[in-house]
Amino acid sequence: MGKSKEISQDLRKKIVDLHKSGSSLGAISKCQKLPRSSVQTIVSKYKHYGTTQPSYRSARKKPLLQTRHKARLRFATAHGDKDRTFWSNVLWFNETKIELFGHNDHRYVWKKNGEDCKPKNTIPTLTHGGGSIMLWGCFAAGGTGALHKIDGIMRKENYVDILKQHLKTSVMK
Known part of the structure; x- marks a missing residue:
């Protein structure tokens, strides 16, 4: 299954406003011509996070050198010239x-x-x-x-x- 088209910020706010005014999820999905599951996801994320901004972010890359690697390097540079x-x-x-x-x-x-x-x-x-x-x-x-x-x-x-x-x-x- 492919990735669906991103829903605009304005439309997300409109969906939340309609839900706050008492409209059901089914009525909102018919009115906005969106799947009910998408409307439900937007509303539930708004209730949980308090915003209509998308919550995805790119993952932080794992550093190549971990703490133990850095400690080994410090040890090697400090003691490399010993006899x-x-x-x-x-x-x-x-x-x-x-x-x-x-x-x-x-x-x-x-x-x-x-x-x-x-x-x-x-x-x-x-x-x-x-x-x-x-x-x-x-x-x-x-x-x-x-x-x-x-x-x-x-x-x-x-x-x-x-x-x-x-x-x-x-x-x-």
Whole structure:
């Protein structure tokens, strides 16, 4: 279904005035030669927002650099000129979720018309994704540190416990 023609601001005001004067939505739609649904939408939006101005706006574009990206860039520029001894004392750590059957996202295939259900165009799935595992790990200039399996959902309390238990042993390596 295509986009209908925009209703002018004057006509919107006229519809609201007719409704305020007691005319029914059906009578207004016949009088103005508009679909009843359009008249109803204009009146209900006027009641909700208090104006007959169209409420659509273009979406704000998502910034390419998020806060975490900017923080990484600040860190890199602040510490980029450090010598090897500095970097040999840095321990990097992070957590990650690994899906049992690949990534949990949309997958695309090239297909011809009428080939929707052919095996080469389908991807086998399991209920609830088949499971996943969450891991915490770390590394430094001297090699890898501890790798810890996280049970359940990662919360700040769990993260603090992991740091208390595994960070010290990883630093000693």
